[in-house]
Amino acid sequence: MNRYLIVDTAFGYGAVAFSAEPFKLVATRLPASDLDELCRPFDEAYWRIDSNHPTALKIAAALVRYFNGESIEIPWPVMDLSRFTPSQQAVYRIVAKIPYGETASYGQVARLAGLPRAARFVGTTMANNAYPVLIPCHRVIKSDGSPGLFGGGEPLKARMLALENAF
Numbered sequence: 001m002n003r004y005l006i007v008d009t010a011f012g013y014g015a016v017a018f019s020a021e022p023f024k025l026v027a028t029r030l031p032a033s034d035l036d037e038l039c040r041p042f043d044e045a046y047w048r049i050d051s052n053h054p055t056a057l058k059i060a061a062a063l064v065r066y067f068n069g070e071s072i073e074i075p076w077p078v079m080d081l082s083r084f085t086p087s088q089q090a091v092y093r094i095v096a097k098i099p100y101g102e103t104a105s106y107g108q109v110a111r112l113a114g115l116p117r118a119a120r121f122v123g124t125t126m127a128n129n130a131y132p133v134l135i136p137c138h139r140v141i142k143s144d145g146s147p148g149l150f151g152g153g154e155p156l157k158a159r160m161l162a163l164e165n166a167f
Helices: 035-044 054-067 086-096 106-112 119-127 154-163
Strands: 002-009 012-019 024-032
Touching: 002 024, 002 035, 002 054, 012 035, 012 054, 024 035, 024 054, 086 106, 086 119, 106 119
Parallel strands: none
Antiparallel strands: 002 012, 012 024
């Protein structure tokens, strides 16, 4: 059964979505101010709130630390990338290597992932990122230095980059 944990961060409420047995991180959700809106997709899919799973609590604590201005480690062993194509996985792994406080353009990520001229593909892959913050899609910007689109909205992206002193 799928479960989720609400995370109260300095930027608002986020979530850690997971399957419990064996533990697999399904998704993270960016902070929002509306708790009902954050929970609605989980509730409509009959997911259960679980505020006690130790691994989920560790990931939640990492998200809290991130939104308090700290760099965090990516929990690769519990993230299931198998649902993504090899090209998407390559993009996610490159984006995960963008250091805290730095950015890369969509084109740079495409080249580093071995997908030259696939900047739009990188953008689409980032738009479908199930693990925002952990796979820091907010660090991917347009080639002109502007922030570009973001699932949590451009103001949140700019705020996260400012938190990291990257923008």
